[in-house]
Amino acid sequence: MKTPEDLRYTKDHEWVRLDGAQGTVGITDFAQDALGDVVFVELPAVGATLTQGQTFGVVESNKTVSDLFAPIAGKVVAVNEELRARPELVNQEPYGAGWMIKIAIENPAQSTSLLDVAAYKAHVETEHA
Amino acid sequence: MPQRTALYDEHRALGARMVEFGGWEMPVSYVGATEEHRAVRERCGVFDVSHMGELELRGPGAIAFCDRLTVNAVTRLGDGDGQYSVLCDDAGHVIDDLIVYRLAADRLLLVVNAANTAIDFEWIRRACPGDATVVDRSAETGLVALQGPMAEQVLRKLTTIDVPGMRPFTIRAGRVAGEDAFVARTGYTGEDGFELFVATAGLVALWRSVVKGAAEVGGVPCGLAARDTLRLEAALALCGADMDRTTTPLEASLAWVVKLDKGDFIGGAALRTQRERGIPRRLVGIELSEAGVPRHGYDVWSGERRVGQVTSGTKSPTLGTCIGLAYVERGLEAPGTALAVDIRGRRVPARVVERPFYRRRR
Numbered sequence: 001m002k003t004p005e006d007l008r009y010t011k012d013h014e015w016v017r018l019d020g021a022q023g024t025v026g027i028t029d030f031a032q033d034a035l036g037d038v039v040f041v042e043l044p045a046v047g048a049t050l051t052q053g054q055t056f057g058v059v060e061s062n063k064t065v066s067d068l069f070a071p072i073a074g075k076v077v078a079v080n081e082e083l084r085a086r087p088e089l090v091n092q093e094p095y096g097a098g099w100m101i102k103i104a105i106e107n108p109a110q111s112t113s114l115l116d117v118a119a120y121k122a123h124v125e126t127e128h129a
Numbered sequence: 130m131p132q133r134t135a136l137y138d139e140h141r142a143l144g145a146r147m148v149e150f151g152g153w154e155m156p157v158s159y160v161g162a163t164e165e166h167r168a169v170r171e172r173c174g175v176f177d178v179s180h181m182g183e184l185e186l187r188g189p190g191a192i193a194f195c196d197r198l199t200v201n202a203v204t205r206l207g208d209g210d211g212q213y214s215v216l217c218d219d220a221g222h223v224i225d226d227l228i229v230y231r232l233a234a235d236r237l238l239l240v241v242n243a244a245n246t247a248i249d250f251e252w253i254r255r256a257c258p259g260d261a262t263v264v265d266r267s268a269e270t271g272l273v274a275l276q277g278p279m280a281e282q283v284l285r286k287l288t289t290i291d292v293p294g295m296r297p298f299t300i301r302a303g304r305v306a307g308e309d310a311f312v313a314r315t316g317y318t319g320e321d322g323f324e325l326f327v328a329t330a331g332l333v334a335l336w337r338s339v340v341k342g343a344a345e346v347g348g349v350p351c352g353l354a355a356r357d358t359l360r361l362e363a364a365l366a367l368c369g370a371d372m373d374r375t376t377t378p379l380e381a382s383l384a385w386v387v388k389l390d391k392g393d394f395i396g397g398a399a400l401r402t403q404r405e406r407g408i409p410r411r412l413v414g415i416e417l418s419e420a421g422v423p424r425h426g427y428d429v430w431s432g433e434r435r436v437g438q439v440t441s442g443t444k445s446p447t448l449g450t451c452i453g454l455a456y457v458e459r460g461l462e463a464p465g466t467a468l469a470v471d472i473r474g475r476r477v478p479a480r481v482v483e484r485p486f487y488r489r490r491r
Contacts, residue, residue, distance in 0.1 A: 033146075036146075036157070036158060036161070036162055036354055037161055037162050037163045037354075039420075039422060039443075039444035039451075040420045040421055040422060040444065040451075042421075058473070060421070060422050062162060062354060062357070062358055062422065062443045062444060063157070063162075063354060065422065065424070065473075084420070087420075088163075091161075
């Protein structure tokens, strides 16, 4: 399981890459592996406003359908249109080409409530011990 | 605690992700469901289906009893023949679907679904006449499915049985990879293939030989996820999802299996009545015009009217489209009929299509 050092994580297995006032969001390697082959990703429209923890979309594999939760509040400034045609990118490159949305972060201080790598790894281990 | 097959450690060693299914802890996938699916369509795949139940009917009355018990005509089977069939209750509702093999004039093998084995056994035991007996062989029987266009080529190297000479739905006894086995030319994938019955004690050895033989032609072990997408593309019903104690085999579009003109059988009167009065709903294949997986229980609409429910669905790895099986009201079963599926509040356009969704080249 890959968990890059430079990201922040949620207990729901989303990641966010913080870049100043912007955050890029996707699901973790652990999440994509647990879902199995992703066949469909439903994402919000650009301009949508999200609160922290709000459902912003759905990721669907043949096995199951899971809600996606916003790791941080803000306005959606970009969605990964590529996933419409190639949802398998979520499996292949969960931290790269499989990104889902970019958020203009409302309050950067909110990021302190997110998990760092060590905390996320510990969370995965306790949840799936 | 879910049960485990004798291959549990093999699956773990192969890196399988395990899942509970029908009271069993089974591999859902090894390397990835889509890759496993493709391997079966293009080359071959190996499945542990030891969770399935094997019931044996014995005695001089076994054939007559089984003919009364199941909807297909057991009397048409010769030694070594098999047939797909359904076990119905008195109301004509589906208890289980199964394959019935005639091993000898006084010996039948019934292969049933894992989750229903105990229910089926009890149902059969209660109905059993004095000149027949039913024995549950499930615990002592392992079952490995080898499926795909290269299955025959792989199996030939492992057995003395005349595999190329076997017709579909026949069964032969012989040795496979050094183990005593029954080989049946059946499966649940829409491809040519075989199911290998072996004593539990020989299961690991047989599995390893078959996996190794398959690997030589690019075949892989496959889990339940691939099994589900494969059977769905072939529009093969899954008991418990697509049919159950609330549906008849006629509604499940299995009229070809139900021999209403044979003698009396359990559920026969109810099914004849339904045939005469008209079948109120039918299980059809649907294809969505947009992305989204139709799932069990999702509503199906025709204009502003709710006309049925999805029972199974998937994104088809072979076709690339989203497909499903659904019950729809009478009159809406013709291919081309426009429908919509409610996917979490969104009405996704769909249409009825011919079944199966995928048909192999012969």
